[in-house]
Amino acid sequence: MMNLMHWRLLVAVTDHGSITAAAAQVGMTQSAASQAMAGMEAALGAQLFTRESRQTLPTALGLKVIEQARVMLGALQIIRSTVNDARPQLRGTIRLASFPMVLAAFLPPILRRFNQLYPGIEVTALEVSDDEVNTLLEADLVDLGVVLNPGPERNATLLGRDNWVAVLPMGHVLSRRSAHETVSFEELAAQPFVLATGGCTVNARSLAAEAGLVLRDVRVEVREWSSAFSLVREGVGVSLMPEMTLPAQRQGLRIMALSVPIHREFALVGSSTRAPSAAANALLQMMAD
Known part of the structure; x- marks a missing residue:
């Protein structure tokens, strides 16, 4: 079965002329790389490389296959770059203040899910008392805070x-x-x-x-x-x-x-002095959904 790492390996072998150097580049052992190359050739039913004493060189067919592999890997990178450029809110930091019980009982699974969805956003959680949460929010020292019994004016997201x-x-x-x-x-x-x-x-x-x-x-x-x-x-x-x-x-x-x-x-609220950042909005939207 061929996956992206296998295609990256073939390109790396062509660039380096060495299975050992290519394996190190893609994060595989030399033996695993050799087995992967042999498996790909068997799956395709064609020889892609010739093995000599000090070099591993592509065959004429191998050169054509690897040319298409470069196109495929390049297209994948363009797709990733396009998505990242279109969603700048997926990067950033969130400073979040909460009192201990909610921080221990409610937030961990929420933050784990958020990290899976937005790995580019770093969340820093501060453990403080409930009145300190409001003080930090009013001083604009945190982006979001967990408050008790928020009034309707707080535009709160219920936890x-x-x-x-x-x-x-x-x-x-x-x-x-x-x-x-x-x-x-x-x-x-x-x-x-x-x-x-x-x-x-x-x-x-x-x-x-x-x-x-x-x-x-x-x-x-x-x-x-x-x-x-x-x-x-x-x-x-x-x-x-x-x-x-x-x-x-x-x-x-x-x-x-x-x-x-x-x-x-208990609910998450933002600063009363400024609008939530794109990163904070991403967390609030995930919870609302």
């Missing part, structure tokens, strides 16, 4: 959404309810509380304030979600956390839905 859920230690009075029962935010706010922020300004305290509530007894405040789960297991208090942060192993925990659901959205 995902999840619900806030109550997390209680097993044996807590509220966790004794049946599997289908819920718990109110008011009930949670009145309990000893483990406040987890995840490095975000949107957390149980800010959500309580929006609902006109106060967390009456915050026993401990932590940044890491994993630390909060451990503290809840130990009975330090109850908590309110995003659903996507829940651990795979939930022994010792009771997860309950809120009676009035609260959800959050």
Whole structure:
């Protein structure tokens, strides 16, 4: 079976007069190159080269075949150049800021797919808090940022959404309810509380304030979600956390839905001071599609 590397090999052998030198040029071993040449001659049913002690020279038929191979390879290069010249947005860089959880959970598969589609665009991801994302966007230091609960004025591209859920230690009075029962935010706010922020300004305290509530007894405040789960297991208090942060192993925990659901959205937005670059638009368009 003949492929482009085989045709490049034949041209290189003609140019160098040596299978060894030609193999090195196209990235093959000498033995693999010899086998490939023999396979092509067998497939075509004709001898393309003569092998002498120090040189490998094309036959008269080989010269005609290789002339057409040069035309074919040249046409392929022209096609590639034409496509690249017509799509300049396929080259460039994107500076993207995100808070840790989304950067770890949502962005990797998106960025892998984007790299496959646009290998000429380099994406640099910065891990920051959610309020730092907005600061970087306003200062025009990044091209795109992941923000929480964007308003309609942000022209955002949705990445995902999840619900806030109550997390209680097993044996807590509220966790004794049946599997289908819920718990109110008011009930949670009145309990000893483990406040987890995840490095975000949107957390149980800010959500309580929006609902006109106060967390009456915050026993401990932590940044890491994993630390909060451990503290809840130990009975330090109850908590309110995003659903996507829940651990795979939930022994010792009771997860309950809120009676009035609260959800959050995270989305990509661009700088408010300038239009997205061609590279950033390519990423936004891929996600929109």
